[in-house]
Amino acid sequence: xxxxxxxxxxxxxxxxxxxxxxxxxxxxxxxxxxxxxxxxxxxxxxxxxxxxxxxxxxxxxxxxxxxxxxxxxxxxxxxxxxxxxxxxxxxxxxxxxxxxxxxxxxxxxxxxxxxxxxxxxxxxxxxxxxxxxxxxxxxxxxxxxxxxxxxxxxxxxxxxxxxxxxxxxxxxxxxxxxxxxxxxxxxxxxxxxxxxxxxxxxxxxxxxxxxxxxxxxxxxxxxxxxxxxxxxxxxxxxxxxxxxxxxxxxxxxxxxxxxxxxxxxxxxxxxxxxxxxxxxxxxxxxxxxxxxxxxxxxxxxxxxxxxxxxxxxxxxxxxxxxxxxxxxxxxxxxxxxxxxxxxxxxxxxxxxxxxxxxxxxxxxxxxxxxxxxxxxxxxxxxxxxxxxxxxxxxxxxxxxxxxxxxxxxxxxxxxxxxxxxxxxxxxxxxxxxxxxxxxxxxxxxxxxxxxxxxxxxxxxxxxxxxxxxxxxxxxxxxxxxxxxxxxxxxxxxxxxxxxxxxxxxxxxxxxxxxxxxxxxxxxxxxxxxxxxxxxxxxxxxxxxxxxxxxxxxxxxxxxxxxxxx
Amino acid sequence: xxxxxxxxxxxxxxxxxxxxxxxxxxxxxxxxxxxxxxxxxxxxxxxxxxxxxxxxxxxxxxxxxxxxxxxxxxxxxxxxxxxxxxxxxxxxxxxxxxxxxxxxxxxxxxxxxxxxxxxxxxxx
Numbered sequence: 001x002x003x004x005x006x007x008x009x010x011x012x013x014x015x016x017x018x019x020x021x022x023x024x025x026x027x028x029x030x031x032x033x034x035x036x037x038x039x040x041x042x043x044x045x046x047x048x049x050x051x052x053x054x055x056x057x058x059x060x061x062x063x064x065x066x067x068x069x070x071x072x073x074x075x076x077x078x079x080x081x082x083x084x085x086x087x088x089x090x091x092x093x094x095x096x097x098x099x100x101x102x103x104x105x106x107x108x109x110x111x112x113x114x115x116x117x118x119x120x121x122x123x124x125x126x127x128x129x130x131x132x133x134x135x136x137x138x139x140x141x142x143x144x145x146x147x148x149x150x151x152x153x154x155x156x157x158x159x160x161x162x163x164x165x166x167x168x169x170x171x172x173x174x175x176x177x178x179x180x181x182x183x184x185x186x187x188x189x190x191x192x193x194x195x196x197x198x199x200x201x202x203x204x205x206x207x208x209x210x211x212x213x214x215x216x217x218x219x220x221x222x223x224x225x226x227x228x229x230x231x232x233x234x235x236x237x238x239x240x241x242x243x244x245x246x247x248x249x250x251x252x253x254x255x256x257x258x259x260x261x262x263x264x265x266x267x268x269x270x271x272x273x274x275x276x277x278x279x280x281x282x283x284x285x286x287x288x289x290x291x292x293x294x295x296x297x298x299x300x301x302x303x304x305x306x307x308x309x310x311x312x313x314x315x316x317x318x319x320x321x322x323x324x325x326x327x328x329x330x331x332x333x334x335x336x337x338x339x340x341x342x343x344x345x346x347x348x349x350x351x352x353x354x355x356x357x358x359x360x361x362x363x364x365x366x367x368x369x370x371x372x373x374x375x376x377x378x379x380x381x382x383x384x385x386x387x388x389x390x391x392x393x394x395x396x397x398x399x400x401x402x403x404x405x406x407x408x409x410x411x412x413x414x415x416x417x418x419x420x421x422x423x424x425x426x427x428x429x430x431x432x433x434x435x436x437x438x439x440x441x442x443x444x445x446x447x448x449x450x451x452x453x454x455x456x457x458x459x460x461x462x463x464x465x466x467x468x469x470x471x472x473x474x475x476x477x478x479x480x481x482x483x484x485x486x487x488x489x490x491x492x493x494x495x496x497x498x499x500x501x502x503x504x505x506x507x508x509x510x511x512x513x514x515x516x517x518x519x520x521x522x523x524x525x526x527x528x529x530x531x532x533x534x535x536x537x538x539x540x541x542x543x544x545x546x547x548x549x550x551x552x553x554x555x556x557x558x559x560x561x562x563x564x565x
Numbered sequence: 566x567x568x569x570x571x572x573x574x575x576x577x578x579x580x581x582x583x584x585x586x587x588x589x590x591x592x593x594x595x596x597x598x599x600x601x602x603x604x605x606x607x608x609x610x611x612x613x614x615x616x617x618x619x620x621x622x623x624x625x626x627x628x629x630x631x632x633x634x635x636x637x638x639x640x641x642x643x644x645x646x647x648x649x650x651x652x653x654x655x656x657x658x659x660x661x662x663x664x665x666x667x668x669x670x671x672x673x674x675x676x677x678x679x680x681x682x683x684x685x686x687x688x689x
Contacts, residue, residue: 338621341651342576345670349582352673358585381670401654446653 011077016182017175022081025088025124029069029076032088036065065095085124089117089133093140106145107153114141115163122167127175134164223295223316226302229309231256231277243318244290264291273297287319294323333391340384348377386518389450393525400529404555405443407433407472414452414470422460422468429456431470441479442553447526454519455483455546463487466543480549489540498536499524523548567593568614570680573603573630574649575622579671583617586677600625604634612640615680618663620650628655631662643686647679 008030011022039062046055068091076084093114100110114137122130138157145152217224223240225233236251244251244264251259259265260273269288276299287296296319302311354362355370362370392398411431422429452470459468466486473480490498499520527534527548538544570592574580577598584594592615597603600622607616607630616635620627627648635641647665650656656666665679 338651341669342579346576346578346582348670349579349673353582353585356673358589378670401657446657 011081013081017178018081020178021085021124022076025076025081025085026073028120028124029073029088032065033069036062036069039065061095061098082125085121089121089124092117092120093136097140102144102148103150106141106148106150107156111141111153111156115160118160118164119167119171122164122171123174127168127171130164130167130171131161134160221318223318224313225251225256225316226311226313227256228311231312233259234311240316243293243295243316265289287323292320294319296322329391333388337384337388341381344377344381344384348374348381351377383518386522389522390518393522393529398526398529400444400447400526402442402444402553404440405445405448406440407437408439410445410449410452411470411472413449414456417453418456418460421457425460425464427460427463427465428467429460429470430467432472434471434473437472437474437479438552438554440555442555443550444530447530451523451526451548452481454523455481455548458519459483459485459487459544459546463543474552475549477552478549479552480547482548483546484543486543489542489544490536490538491540492538495536495538499534567591569593569595569611570615570617571595571597571603571606571610571613572617573597573600573622573627574617574619575599576619579619582673583671583676586673587615587617587680590677590681592680599623600627600630603630607634607638607641613644614685615645615647615683616641617676618646618648620648620652620655620659628659631659636662645683645686 009023009026011019011026013019013022039058043055043059043062046058068087072084072088072091075087096110096113096116097105099113100108104110105114118130118133118137121133122128137160141157142152217235217237220237221239223243224235224237225240226235228234232255233251233253236248238248240251241248244259246262256273256277260270260277265273266289269290272286272288287294289295296317297314298317299312299314301309302313304310351370351373353359355367355374389398411433415429415431418429456468456470463485464487468483468485471482471484473482524534527550530550532548532550535547536544537547568591570584570587572580572583572587572594574583574596575598580596580598584596587594595606595610595613597606601624603618603622604625618627618631622630627650631646631648635644635646645665646663647667648656648659648663649667649669649671651669653668656668660666667676667679
């Protein structure tokens with residue numbers, strides 16, 4: 001029933017204002033039809049009692065009203081709403097004119113009925129049309145008064161215009177308010193439409209993005225697992241399945257801890273991964289043992305747009321072959337270091353025995369020869385040591401073994417090794433320790449010794465007259481080694497390259513001084529491993545200064561705890 | 566009476582050189598060419614005045630001989646123990662356990678001069 005009524009009053013036009021007015025007219029027509037129905041019913045009631053002629057008038061009036069209402073409704077529904085409204089208003093005039101005697105219309109009770117079309121016009125047509133209908137009402141009243149020969153009711157007619165004015169004002173403000181409301185609604189609709197479209201687009205984009213990510217993940221050889229904040233795996237690629245050789249169901253939607261507890265994971269690897277989960281720290285590229293395989297693990301935090309931590313992505317790479325190669329390389333380095341040094345030690349020993357005349361007297365030339373064998377063997381040993389150091393550094397196996405170190409002992413050992421080579425070239429080799437220098441500091445004594453001997457050896461090698469001076473100094477939170485010489489100096493353009501592997505300032509220098517040019521390269525790498533820095537200044541023909549600075553750490557324990565002797 | 570030196574070294578040439586260096590200053594020298602022989606010799610034979618112990622040995626490593634044989638037997642507290650190795654790390658690690666740690670290459674004169682200075686431990 002409600003639906004039927006709604007359909008009865010629903011008019012679909014493109015202009016909402018027109019629709020509203022048609023609807024209003026529809027309601028008024030329904031009201032009019034209702035009044036006509038009441039008229040028809042009162043015919044039945046009055047038929048028996050009152051003068052039949054008048055009653056029939058009522059009946060015909062009702063029938064006519066029904067007919068007109070039907071016509072206006074049809075017009076309102078199918079044709080022009082405005083024309084229908086005009087027709088309806090004219091029909092009202094007709095009804096008012098027929099409903100009373102002319103003298104009552106002109107000056108009596110029905111005069112005010114003529115105000116009804118005026119304000120109806122303002123809401124059914126345009127607000128200003130109320131003035132037109134005030135004019136019509138006025139004209140009708142005026143005409144009737146003239147034809148009856150009475151004075152027209154001028155204040156009444158003026159009242160019509162006053163009502164027209166009020167109707168115009170109120171209808172206009174109503175229309176304005178409605179228009180504003182409509183434009184607000186329109187804007188709102190547009191905003192909603194835009195947002196909806198944007199949302200749909202971003203959803204589509206996300207879907208494409210996710211698809212692309214999945215495609216990338218599926219196609220790479222590295223195993224990838226994505227975890228949420230609680231370490232539950234939300235995503236994994238097929239590579240991880242073949243890498244770990246377990247079904248994806250054992251990974252996805254499971255907590256990482258379950259994977260860490262897997263029996264194929266080596267116990268120490270379990271500790272590594274466990275501490276990663278526990279502390280949330282992600283060391284870059286550590287390795288774990290999974291069954292026969294060595295996997296390199298790298299992890300990265302995932303942040304959302306607000307920079308909040310939302311999880312972790314872990315990439316596993318099959319490192320088995322590389323690990324095997326590394327093992328072979330380190331075995332090789334070990335074998336080389338032992339197998340090469342042992343026979344050289346024997347050569348050195350026999351030459352020395354020969355020189356020392358262990359098996360009987362030798363002449364001066366033979367002693368000289370034995371000396372040369374020893375010198376060359378020692379050179380060869382130094383080269384092997386350099387190459388092994390270089391190989392170890394390249395393999396990343398050379399580690400710094402920090403402990404309590406006595407700087408004075410470093411200098412003593414340096415002197416015991418370098419005093420003779422310096423004296424052989426008539427060079428003055430001196431050293432000093434600054435007054436405020438600590439007795440002990442934390443460092444790797446073997447590597448510091450190596451740095452010192454390499455630098456001094458280098459200085460002695462390239463200095464032909466004058467001196468080599470070593471100074472240990474303290475500078476705030478740092479300490480340093482300074483090696484100054486009065487040697488040939490280094491051309492400025494060569495300074496950036498002197499630490500390169502296998503580099504000497506020129507080929508002639510290599511021939512003259514021997515060596516692979518690994519010494520300074522090793523020094524620089526060792527200094528780097530100890531978090532230090534090295535600088536060189538040099539004046540051609542006057543000498544060079546090598547300056548190394550390390551962070552200064554004073555040992556906590558008492559110096560006596562040091563290995564002594 | 567000559568002081569006894571036991572040279573535990575698998576390289577014959579080095580063993581020979583070390584032996585000559587020690588003989589030259591009046592040592593009586595015995596050689597053990599691998600870890601197993603050395604162990605048997607250490608357990609059964611006369612306690613040496615000086616033991617020169619290589620770390621890299623067949624069968625039983627020098628480190629094992631040092632820690633499981635010599636350090637467990639009070640007899641060797643009187644012996645001077647010198648380890649020889651090319652591995653500086655290992656030498657550093659065991660330095661506190663021994664009297665001297667020599668890093669290869671070891672010079673003839675170096676060993677001779679060091680050994681010449683050694684007095685019986687109970688006289689010090």
